[in-house]
Amino acid sequence: MGEGEEINVGEEERENISLKDLSKKLEEFAKARDWEKYHSPRNLLLAMVGEVGELSEIFQWRGEVDRGLPNWEESDKEHLGEELSDVLLYLIRLADICGIDLAHAASKKIVKNAIKYPPKFF
Numbered sequence: 001m002g003e004g005e006e007i008n009v010g011e012e013e014r015e016n017i018s019l020k021d022l023s024k025k026l027e028e029f030a031k032a033r034d035w036e037k038y039h040s041p042r043n044l045l046l047a048m049v050g051e052v053g054e055l056s057e058i059f060q061w062r063g064e065v066d067r068g069l070p071n072w073e074e075s076d077k078e079h080l081g082e083e084l085s086d087v088l089l090y091l092i093r094l095a096d097i098c099g100i101d102l103a104h105a106a107s108k109k110i111v112k113n114a115i116k117y118p119p120k121f122f
């Protein structure tokens, strides 16, 4: 098997991948490397916060940035996509290890937010 092949996905699957699918891929990734022992809730939380730091570094000292990042180099946008992904992947893995169905929890939270902040109120 080639490098990364065990968790590779096709173009179409990539467009429609769910949080649950990503969660399974992360589980396979950790299992294949015998890294499950490192993926404790606290370790994953710290790893995620570390990645939030790396994400912040991309914006550091740039001043305010326009939506869509019109003046950014493609390489900077690609880097941003990678750091956003690292945060997301650790968050998904953390939720999974804690036994939280993140898609379900997030959907419920959006409803709760909408009740707390009704549109006609603003």
Ligand SMILES: Nc1ccn([C@H]2C[C@H](O)[C@@H](COP(=O)(O)OP(=O)(O)OP(=O)(O)O)O2)c(=O)n1
Binding pocket: 035, 038, 054, 085, 086, 089, 090
């Ligand atoms: N024990 C680990 C180590 C890594 N990863 C995965 C989740 C992240 O998506 C990515 C993080 O990898 P790195 O720690 O190498 O971080 P970066 O990719 O940001 O590299 P660098 O810090 O060199 O920029 O790999 C993981 O699941 N479990």
